């Protein structure tokens with residue numbers, strides 16, 4: 424799921440002033456947690472106290488209103504709706520932590536969230552989940568926001584919910600694109616193109632249109648990108664980001680130099696700002712150009728896996744189209760000439776763990792399998808006449824030559840016939856040959872248009888005076 428959607432939903436709820444009921448909240452689920460080995464990090468007593476506190480606050484409000492003889496509007500009564508978060512200062516903190524949890528992956532994480540070492544065995548997404556839930560729980564507890572934690576747990580941090588949005592749900596696979604973006608494009612296309620003139624079609628017609636108009640187009644596009652006929656658009660955006668970062672590097676260098684000159688620190692000294700910067704790069708961010716990783720926030724949030732540190736170390740202009748590729752494993756950005764070609768990732772081999780997570784229900788798999796088959800059909804169909812760019816050019820030449828040949832044949836025919844048909848040809852010159860080509864293309868149509876005929880003539884019955 425994309426960051427934007429997750430945060431939008433969470434923020435909406437945290438900022439809302441009428442989403443919570445304070446009475447009649449179901450509590451029996453929490454009481455089992457203290458027995459559970461994994462879930463005993465959840466402080467159930469704290470949650471109970473928090474609930475009581477909110478009820479007390481509401482009671483006090485009602486009492487105050489009664490003592491001052493003020494009538495309470497409907498939404499200030501006890502059974503009414505309440506705000507989720509009391510201390511609004513906690514909202515940005517919760518948002519920040521959730522954003523970091525969302526993007527955390529063994530291949531990419533900020534330095535303040537160091538890699539985890541499980542107590543036994545290898546790291547699994549269950550470990551990551553436990554740690555992230557504990558962290559979020561502790562943060563909510565620190566701000567004493569019980570309702571916020573209850574909401575986050577039920578809707579986001581439960582194991583089966585967490586797997587849907589956290590990147591660490593698959594530890595050996597780093598997503599290359601946001602799956603959300605193609606889904607939105609797909610529905611945008613359906614809404615704005617297919618349903619444009621028939622906004623409320625019957626479901627069978629909609630399915631027909633999707634299968635026959637929409638999916639083949641997508642399949643062709645994927646095929647073109649995979650075979651290098653067309654380029655995907657991410658490289659252009661990466662160049663923009665890269666150039667901006669280079670600008671920032673130049674600015675940083677200027678600042679470092681100015682500061683050094685102002686404080687009269689020599690370039691070789693250990694306290695020179697530039698030296699300190701490179702030390703930070705080594706010790707704090709652990710920038711590694713071979714693994715193409717850095718633990719700074721810029722790299723963590725970059726969609727193209729670049730940051731000032733990596734660009735500094737790379738020390739060359741932005742790699743050209745097709746010389747770099749984003750991939751699901753390290754290095755996340757594979758650059759031709761810098762990284763070993765063997766590091767280039769092939770097709771993804773699903774591990775057992777991921778497979779188990781994905782095997783949700785039989786129906787679902789059958790449906791997606793059907794769609795995959797459609798994709799393959801179209802690709803196989805296209806592959807038979809698969810043209811690369813050069814082949815396409817050759818084909819265009821062939822087509823043009825064929826037109827010339829037809830024109831030659833046409834002129835020869837007209838000369839052999841002589842008489843009226845020869846006179847109809849334009850004066851012979853290179854310029855007028857274009858006209859001849861047009862004539863050759865539409866020879867039959869022109870014949871019909873140029874001669875005045877009687878309404879009952881034989882040519883009207885489908886015959887042609889000159890051609891058989």
Ligand SMILES: [Zn+2]
Nearest residue numbers: 717719730732
């Ligand atoms: Zn960095």
